[in-house]
Amino acid sequence: MNRVHARVRLGATLLAMAAIVAFPLTDSAFYVELLAKVLILAIFAMSLNVLVGFTGLVSFGHAAYFGIGAYAAVLLAPKYDPANLWLVLPGSVIAAGIAAFVIGLFVLRTRGVYFIMVTLAFAQMVYYIFHDGAFSGGSDGSYLNFKPSAAVGAFVPFDLTVPRHLCWFVAAMTILTYVALARLVRSPFGRILAGIRSNEQRMRALGFATFRYKLAAFTVAGAIGGLAGFLYAVLFGFVTPELFAWHQSGNVLLTVILGGVGSLAGSVAGAFAFVAMEEVFSGWTRHWQLVMGGVIVVVVLFLPGGLAGVPARIRRGFGAERG
């Protein structure tokens, strides 16, 4: 039973990957960009899942690291030349990771509901730094004039100015993030995070310096959030302080919950569900957030566990009928 289940899952994963890789060949610029947008949200949601799902830390300020990654992509690039992708990409990820490390030193001193409020407040602080600062272009934001170049010496493996190539690059980063985080969960480090999630007191009693592990998780999550932000800046070519707005933190948290807390594949599915809802609702009305808000309220009240919990609920429902 379990082996069949695993085989079905592997098959579904490979099929989904093949579909994502084949899709940009359709050459519809709108849908290729939309797919890239979904995958960026998927990376962002997976990074938040490291905190919410693996470690049990509900962060409501994750947009801060997304924004820092995006701004780094612009600020680290030369103004009149394309930047070197292999320098600005790690640079942006490291910048977001450093920010997460520093903010983590503060916010991880709190727990539970304090943590939620303090992460939100720090994200707002970062918002003001970029909103009021002259270095960042203030409230207007900044443009990324050239997409980074992937050239290594004379060899150019792909060209990010071609939408198809960019989409594939984002897809590769999504798969890389997925594989890396899936390994991280199963590693001893991931087991310690799971221990902290279920009972931090006991982990401390066992001799683990839980603060350090939480800080490491917070830094990793921030760095990967920064990767998502970097890709966003490359895709859309501009950044504004609105990237730090708490709606972004709320939406990514919603994505994680839609897909199911603690499930990486769920976060990817959640990203598809979120963008699909956004596209459909905004097609209906300019006031689509009203519908979105209604959906959220209904999901919380009637579907605890998110969309990912639906199959289990149905199965349980059948089980109850048989019993």
Next chain:
Amino acid sequence: MDLPTFLIQLLNAVQYGLLLFLVASGLTLIFGIMGVINLAHGAFYMVGAYLAFALTGATGNLLVAILLGIPLAFALGALLEWLLFRHLYRRDHLDQVLLTYGLILIAEEIRSLAFGDDVHGVDVPALFAASIPLTDMLSYPVYRLVISAACIVLAIGLFVLIRHTRLGMVIRAGSHDRDMVQALGIDIGRTYRFVFALGVALAAFAGMLAAPVSSVFPGMGNQVLIVSFVIVVIGGIGSISGALIASLVIGFADTFGKVLVPDFAGLAVYFVMAAVLLWRPEGIFRRG
């Protein structure tokens, strides 16, 4: 900074701090007693401001609008508690955050549908439209003093309610052990509904008072919400006196931050929070 300017900023700081206290006290009460984190609390501030705008337009006087608006806000709070929030008491924080986030989206869109996305002004009531001259150039509007006075009266009322009335006793007992209070034959559900509606009415009242000063604009609730979170973190969750002192501290930090470091005016509040987190991460007035 000369003395009159300093005095004006001082009064502004106190007035802003007291106004924040009205919002933060409801937030801290609702969390301390029912254990619900309410992101939508800032939306109630916005609801108050727009109620003031609409009712002032209809009645011609802000004071009448406030008298009508408070019972409306209280009723809205009771209705939302019955409809939504009472289902959240035994849920985890994640569900609470999510549902109240959904409520913000709904509130903002209803605001947009009903009033559009423009900034609206509300007139100061004629009774308080005067200004007190301080020097030849500077004067201080009476209405701002009225705001401070109204907030002080409410703060005292809140302390008396919590500390010295039978209802306050039930509220305090309910925050410690809900089931025990219920076992003693007290309808704790009704107490919760009252506390929630009270919190909503306080936030809405703050919004109504602020409407002529700050004007009425989209997203005004979110700004206040995040600052209120900072206050609750500094003051310690569930502590009304902590919320009062933290509100005044934040009022000062924000007002004088704007005067002294205008380039990074928004940051002062968060620096205070960061400092408190290093010093006492559970808030200054946290009780065990």
